[in-house]
Amino acid sequence: MDVENTLVITPQWQIAMEDIDFVFCRADGPGGQGVNRTDSAVQLRWQCPVDQLPPAVLERLRLLAGSRLNKDGLLTMEARESRSQHRNRELALERFTALLKEAARLPKARRKTRPTLASREKRLEQKRRHSEVKGGRKKGNWET
Numbered sequence: 001m002d003v004e005n006t007l008v009i010t011p012q013w014q015i016a017m018e019d020i021d022f023v024f025c026r027a028d029g030p031g032g033q034g035v036n037r038t039d040s041a042v043q044l045r046w047q048c049p050v051d052q053l054p055p056a057v058l059e060r061l062r063l064l065a066g067s068r069l070n071k072d073g074l075l076t077m078e079a080r081e082s083r084s085q086h087r088n089r090e091l092a093l094e095r096f097t098a099l100l101k102e103a104a105r106l107p108k109a110r111r112k113t114r115p116t117l118a119s120r121e122k123r124l125e126q127k128r129r130h131s132e133v134k135g136g137r138k139k140g141n142w143e144t
Contacts, residue, residue, distance in 0.1 A: 005017045005018065007020070007093070007096075007097060009097065009100045009101055009104055010101070010104050013100075013104060015046070015100075019046060019047070020044060020045070020046050020093075020096075021044070021045040021046070022042055022043070022044055022045075022089060022092075023042070023043040023045065024039040024040070024041065024042055024043075024085060025039055025041050025043065026038070026039055026040070026041065027040050027041030027080035027088075028080075038085070039085065040080070040082070040083055040084065040085045040088055041078065041079070041080035041088060042078065042079045042080070042085065042088040042089045042091075042092045043076060043077070043078050043092075044075075044076070044077045044078070044079070044089075044092040044093065044096055045074060045075070045076050046074070046075045046096070047073060047074055047075075048061070048069065048073040048074070048075050049073075050073045056106075057103055057104055060102075060103040060104075060107075061075075061099075061100070061103035064099055064102055064103055065099060065103075075096075077092050077095055077096050077099075078092065079091040079092035079095065
């Protein structure tokens with residue numbers, strides 16, 4: 001694979017640029033009168049190789065992408081912030097790479113922890129104080 005035409009997600013996972021399609025369309029927003037004549041918005045489309053990705057990565061990608069990944073495995077991302085088509089293309093590629101890198105990263109395993117002795121004692125002391133406050137509200141024979 002040619003290095004210049006490759007998008008590196010991880011050392012083991014690389015995507016050829018010819019697998020990514022760019023569709024250009026007109027964008028709303030800033031641009032003056034040229035906004036009606038230039039196709040500056042970019043829609044990036046990538047057919048996710050569902051059968052080639054590890055199941056854990058695919059599941060994280062589905063969670064992170066949300067509605068941008070359809071049931072057929074087509075990932076679609078848009079960029080229309082800039083007035084420049086070139087800059088919007090770069091922004092779409094940056095977001096795409098960030099999304100795939102996040103999906104490829106293993107989540108940190110949570111280790112169980114126990115509360116410290118001081119925090120347990122503090123909690124019990126607060127409960128005692130609160131109980132005394134509520135106990136003082138009970139009906140009883142008050143001397144007036």
